[in-house]
Amino acid sequence: MGGARTRRMPRAVREQQMLDAAVRIFGRRGYAAASMDEIAELAGVSKPLVYLYLNSKEDLFTACIRREAAALTRAVRAGIRPDLPADRQLWEGLKAFFAHTAQHPDAWSVLHLQARTHGEPFAAEVVAMRAEIVAFVTRLFADAAREAHRDPDLPEREVAGLAEALVGAAESLAAWANATPGVSAGQAAATLMNFAWSGLGTLLSGHRWTPPTRAERPDGV
Amino acid sequence: MGGARTRRMPRAVREQQMLDAAVRIFGRRGYAAASMDEIAELAGVSKPLVYLYLNSKEDLFTACIRREAAALTRAVRAGIRPDLPADRQLWEGLKAFFAHTAQHPDAWSVLHLQARTHGEPFAAEVVAMRAEIVAFVTRLFADAAREAHRDPDLPEREVAGLAEALVGAAESLAAWANATPGVSAGQAAATLMNFAWSGLGTLLSGHRWTPPTRAERPDGV
Amino acid sequence: MGGARTRRMPRAVREQQMLDAAVRIFGRRGYAAASMDEIAELAGVSKPLVYLYLNSKEDLFTACIRREAAALTRAVRAGIRPDLPADRQLWEGLKAFFAHTAQHPDAWSVLHLQARTHGEPFAAEVVAMRAEIVAFVTRLFADAAREAHRDPDLPEREVAGLAEALVGAAESLAAWANATPGVSAGQAAATLMNFAWSGLGTLLSGHRWTPPTRAERPDGV
Amino acid sequence: MGGARTRRMPRAVREQQMLDAAVRIFGRRGYAAASMDEIAELAGVSKPLVYLYLNSKEDLFTACIRREAAALTRAVRAGIRPDLPADRQLWEGLKAFFAHTAQHPDAWSVLHLQARTHGEPFAAEVVAMRAEIVAFVTRLFADAAREAHRDPDLPEREVAGLAEALVGAAESLAAWANATPGVSAGQAAATLMNFAWSGLGTLLSGHRWTPPTRAERPDGV
DNA sequence: GATGAATGAGATTTCATTCAT
DNA sequence: AATGAATGAAATCTCATTCAT
Numbered sequence: 051m052g053g054a055r056t057r058r059m060p061r062a063v064r065e066q067q068m069l070d071a072a073v074r075i076f077g078r079r080g081y082a083a084a085s086m087d088e089i090a091e092l093a094g095v096s097k098p099l100v101y102l103y104l105n106s107k108e109d110l111f112t113a114c115i116r117r118e119a120a121a122l123t124r125a126v127r128a129g130i131r132p133d134l135p136a137d138r139q140l141w142e143g144l145k146a147f148f149a150h151t152a153q154h155p156d157a158w159s160v161l162h163l164q165a166r167t168h169g170e171p172f173a174a175e176v177v178a179m180r181a182e183i184v185a186f187v188t189r190l191f192a193d194a195a196r197e198a199h200r201d202p203d204l205p206e207r208e209v210a211g212l213a214e215a216l217v218g219a220a221e222s223l224a225a226w227a228n229a230t231p232g233v234s235a236g237q238a239a240a241t242l243m244n245f246a247w248s249g250l251g252t253l254l255s256g257h258r259w260t261p262p263t264r265a266e267r268p269d270g271v
Numbered sequence: 272m273g274g275a276r277t278r279r280m281p282r283a284v285r286e287q288q289m290l291d292a293a294v295r296i297f298g299r300r301g302y303a304a305a306s307m308d309e310i311a312e313l314a315g316v317s318k319p320l321v322y323l324y325l326n327s328k329e330d331l332f333t334a335c336i337r338r339e340a341a342a343l344t345r346a347v348r349a350g351i352r353p354d355l356p357a358d359r360q361l362w363e364g365l366k367a368f369f370a371h372t373a374q375h376p377d378a379w380s381v382l383h384l385q386a387r388t389h390g391e392p393f394a395a396e397v398v399a400m401r402a403e404i405v406a407f408v409t410r411l412f413a414d415a416a417r418e419a420h421r422d423p424d425l426p427e428r429e430v431a432g433l434a435e436a437l438v439g440a441a442e443s444l445a446a447w448a449n450a451t452p453g454v455s456a457g458q459a460a461a462t463l464m465n466f467a468w469s470g471l472g473t474l475l476s477g478h479r480w481t482p483p484t485r486a487e488r489p490d491g492v
Numbered sequence: 493m494g495g496a497r498t499r500r501m502p503r504a505v506r507e508q509q510m511l512d513a514a515v516r517i518f519g520r521r522g523y524a525a526a527s528m529d530e531i532a533e534l535a536g537v538s539k540p541l542v543y544l545y546l547n548s549k550e551d552l553f554t555a556c557i558r559r560e561a562a563a564l565t566r567a568v569r570a571g572i573r574p575d576l577p578a579d580r581q582l583w584e585g586l587k588a589f590f591a592h593t594a595q596h597p598d599a600w601s602v603l604h605l606q607a608r609t610h611g612e613p614f615a616a617e618v619v620a621m622r623a624e625i626v627a628f629v630t631r632l633f634a635d636a637a638r639e640a641h642r643d644p645d646l647p648e649r650e651v652a653g654l655a656e657a658l659v660g661a662a663e664s665l666a667a668w669a670n671a672t673p674g675v676s677a678g679q680a681a682a683t684l685m686n687f688a689w690s691g692l693g694t695l696l697s698g699h700r701w702t703p704p705t706r707a708e709r710p711d712g713v
Numbered sequence: 714m715g716g717a718r719t720r721r722m723p724r725a726v727r728e729q730q731m732l733d734a735a736v737r738i739f740g741r742r743g744y745a746a747a748s749m750d751e752i753a754e755l756a757g758v759s760k761p762l763v764y765l766y767l768n769s770k771e772d773l774f775t776a777c778i779r780r781e782a783a784a785l786t787r788a789v790r791a792g793i794r795p796d797l798p799a800d801r802q803l804w805e806g807l808k809a810f811f812a813h814t815a816q817h818p819d820a821w822s823v824l825h826l827q828a829r830t831h832g833e834p835f836a837a838e839v840v841a842m843r844a845e846i847v848a849f850v851t852r853l854f855a856d857a858a859r860e861a862h863r864d865p866d867l868p869e870r871e872v873a874g875l876a877e878a879l880v881g882a883a884e885s886l887a888a889w890a891n892a893t894p895g896v897s898a899g900q901a902a903a904t905l906m907n908f909a910w911s912g913l914g915t916l917l918s919g920h921r922w923t924p925p926t927r928a929e930r931p932d933g934v
Numbered sequence: 935g936a937t938g939a940a941t942g943a944g945a946t947t948t949c950a951t952t953c954a955t
Numbered sequence: 956a957a958t959g960a961a962t963g964a965a966a967t968c969t970c971a972t973t974c975a976t
Contacts, residue, residue, distance in 0.1 A: 058954070058960060080388045082303030086946065096962045101947065141482060163388050167301045173319075211454075211462035214447045215440040222439020223432070241484055243431035247480045249470030259468045261362060261461055279935060299975065307971060319973080398955045500956060522830045524759060528950060539956045540952080547908030548949065609743045609826050652905035653886070653896075660885020661878040668877045675874075682924055685873035689922045691912030701910045703804060703903060721975070734950060749967065764968065815938045 065103050068093045072104075072113045077156030080164055081111055081172075092182075108171070115165050115172060118157040119179040126151040126183070129215055136193040143186070144220060148235035151224040162221055180217065187213040191250060198254050212253075216246050286324050292333050296461055297375030302385050302393075329392070336386050336393060338380040340400040346371040347404070357414040357470055363443035364407070365441060365463055369410055371476045372445040379449075401438065408434040410485050414473060419475050432476075499574055507545050510535045515556050516582065519598030521540075521695040523606050523614075541559060550613070557607050561621040567592040568625070574591040578635040579689055586630070586662060586684055590677035593666040604663060633692060640696050654695075658688050723875050728766050729835060731756045735767075736777050740819030744774055744827050744835075767829065771834070775831035781820040782842040788813040789846070799856040804906055806849070807883060820889075827882055850876040854913060861917050875916075884928050914924040 071093035075084045087108055090097040104110040129146025130139050151158040165176045191209055220242060227238040252258075292314035296305045307328060311318040326330040350359050350367025366411060372379040386397045412430055448459040475480075513535035518528045527550060532539040557678040571588025572581050593600040607618045633651055661683060669680040692702075734756035738747045749770055753760040767773040792809025793802050814821040828839045854872055883905060890901040915921075 104320040167384050167388050210467055215444055215466050218443020219440040223436055226435045243480045245436050245470045248473035249466045252469035252473055259464045605830050606823045608828050615853050657882040657886055657887045662883040664881020665878055686923045687875055687878050689914045690915035691908045694911035694915055
């Protein structure tokens with residue numbers, strides 16, 4: 051009763067402990083370099099139990115990715131008020147994103163680095179999550195155009211590219227913010243908002259940067 | 272020269288063949304999953320020779336990173352005319368970057384993905400390369416401010432963040448352009464220029480997006 | 493009794509269910525490849541119960557062998573009328589043997605194949621059963637000699653060899669009859685009777701095949 | 714030079730040593746219970762070398778079966794003079810068979826017991842070898858009929874059954890002869906010849922054992 | 935300059951078996 | 956009477972690395 055080392059726990063609880071340990075090890079060592087021995091030890095159980103519950107190293111990795119992808123999207127969605135204007139929604143979403151990745155760096159490593167370094171089965175899980183976020187950002191950009199009462203004449207492909215760029219920048223800044231002491235989630239979000247929203251506004255007002263014509267630089271790549 | 276199966280070649284040539292093979296395998300399988308057997312076979316030599324020339328798996332990986340980081344920075348630098356205005360310099364640099372990563376996807380995978388998923392010794396090489404590029408972009412931003420004859424009142428930390436965001440967006444777009452059929456290096460560069468340069472211009476003119484005050488959202492994160 | 497999933501049954505019944513499952517798994521997979529997990533699942537009980545009742549994998553295997561050896565000898569004995577002449581007794585015994593092995597192929601596999609591929613403890617059980625059958629056949633052969641009113645001058649060792657050969661042929665034909673569609677127990681028995689009883693008659697009448705003398709083949713093995 | 718423990722030998726030699734060890738261990742322990750560790754140790758090499766040369770446990774087992782099946786058929790064929798009459802051919806073949814199995818009991822165990830206890834891939838190898846031998850015996854039986862200038866009126870299926878029975882009896886006697894001290898290959902062969910050839914002669918002369926009619930035993934199985 | 939032969943160490947995975955309820 | 960939770964021990968297999976020539 052109230053003892054120190056808990057033995058014999060219900061399966062659901064043990065599974066979460068195992069996933070916690072696995073995310074930490076996978077996030078720090080990478081999939082291949084992570085050893086099931088180490089994960090089991092960190093989870094405080096024997097290796098056979100990990101296999102009994104999670105089946106195989108691949109299944110364990112997949113379970114980690116799924117859990118953390120769900121947690122991240124849940125966190126971002128929870129930060130958003132759909133009734134606010136588009137810029138405010140993006141701002142809240144970015145803040146939630148940077149806050150979550152800062153608080154769960156190993157999980158972020160699993161999603162951003164480790165899962166992508168391996169074949170389709172794993173990468174596909176992350177691609178799905180990313181697609182959801184890119185779609186959300188794309189919708190916000192369209193809303194912004196409507197709110198500005200402009201017919202922006204931005205082709206779909208370009209909007210998709212812009213959303214890609216924003217999400218990519220966010221992913222990159224997450225790593226930067228984590229690695230640079232003194233940079234908070236709010237600061238990272240503000241930097242990105244300034245960059246992105248200003249650029250978007252300029253584009254919507256019809257001003258765009260155009261590459262030099264071939265006449266000027268006939269030797270272009 | 273001449274014969275069918277070339278044996279006995281000068282060391283420098285053999286080494287490059289080994290690095291070629293290693294970049295391909297490391298880029299596709301990842302560091303841990305790559306096997307020295309496979310690399311040696313692809314290089315057309317025996318394993319002991321790989322060890323004789325490159326010492327160990329770690330050293331071989333480091334040599335790959337160094338060679339490809341140098342190749343990438345060389346390619347970007349070669350694309351730039353320092354006498355042109357800042358926007359044109361950035362445009363040329365981005366075009367060169369996207370062109371090089373598209374032409375050498377395995378090398379880009381080694382630098383962008385594989386090197387980062389492993390401990391300090393490897394990541395450090397890439398960090399150095401990235402720092403050089405970020406510094407270059409930061410300088411361009413400052414040049415742009417001077418050219419606009421504005422005292423932008425942009426604190427250094429923010430400029431660094433912006434450069435970081437731009438480089439991150441570029442890295443992300445490189446993967447996107449490689450994976451999306453029909454997107455050329457030029458198009459990826461144009462998308463990014465629109466995003467970044469327009470935003471930068473707005474910032475320089477003093478307009479900036481500001482987060483809502485605490486009064487409005489007292490429950491903020 | 494009555495409900496869908498029967499729980500809580502008397503020990504004797506549960507034990508037979510376990511043995512049924514074990515015979516099937518052991519017969520198909522072999523001793524070592526059979527897993528206690530699979531046996532427990534097929535028996536519809538939990539693994540600890542199997543251990544509670546049958547003690548260990550070895551004990552379980554031994555119990556299977558014993559039960560099936562007893563069942564086979566019982567079946568053969570039940571087919572025989574001791575008051576009939578020797579040839580008829582052999583005929584009935586063979587028919588019963590082929591019928592039983594055809595109806596219980598997994599049990600036959602356990603006795604004929606699996607038990608023999610393992611060390612003394614298991615093989616011994618089968619050896620005992622086999623010895624009983626060989627002794628029975630030997631007795632029949634002796635009876636046949638007496639019935640024929642001949643002093644056959646067959647040394648004991650040779651009779652034992654003949655009985656051994658008959659039983660071996662029967663075992664072999666059992667597998668053949670099981671594997672060859674359209675061969676019934678009666679046909680297998682008839683084939684063997686023709687082979688064995690005719691040969692025995694010839695031997696009893698004093699005609700025997702004699703190997704060539706050394707003079708003819710001085711290089712014999 | 715002329716040292717005690719030989720290291721560094723050509724691959725072909727090492728492979729044979731490994732097969733020797735594997736046959737011994739597989740023959741005594743069975744496929745599943747045999748451990749690659751034990752085989753490697755008995756062969757005097759490290760485990761990785763076994764895998765390098767023989768690929769996997771399954772491949773190693775298959776290689777054993779193939780080698781020993783080839784050796785056994787070669788031995789039997791070498792013992793036969795095709796220009797002799799049928800009975801002499803059978804006699805020589807049986808002698809060679811019993812001599813070979815007596816001299817290589819582990820190999821015989823691999824072929825007769827272990828290979829059959831496992832799935833198709835392995836059993837198939839032995840089935841092929843056995844089919845060859847059964848075909849040879851069938852041919853001899855037909856030759857005997859021709860030599861006796863009889864039109865035996867033996868249906869093919871029955872001849873096949875007889876050949877099966879003979880081969881089965883031989884297989885069984887091989888184990889018996891190995892286990893019974895003082896029984897030589899020649900004695901085992903003589904016992905079987907007496908049994909088989911006499912029976913065959915009786916059959917060829919038209920006398921056959923016929924089962925009782927249903928009228929006599931209406932309750933037959 | 936180049937390689938066939940060989941291995942120590944460690945990876946994932948499975949299994950028979952027991953404890954606490 | 957019965958079981959969910961848990962494990963020690965060992966299996967197959969792979970890999971980076973070296974030796975002797």
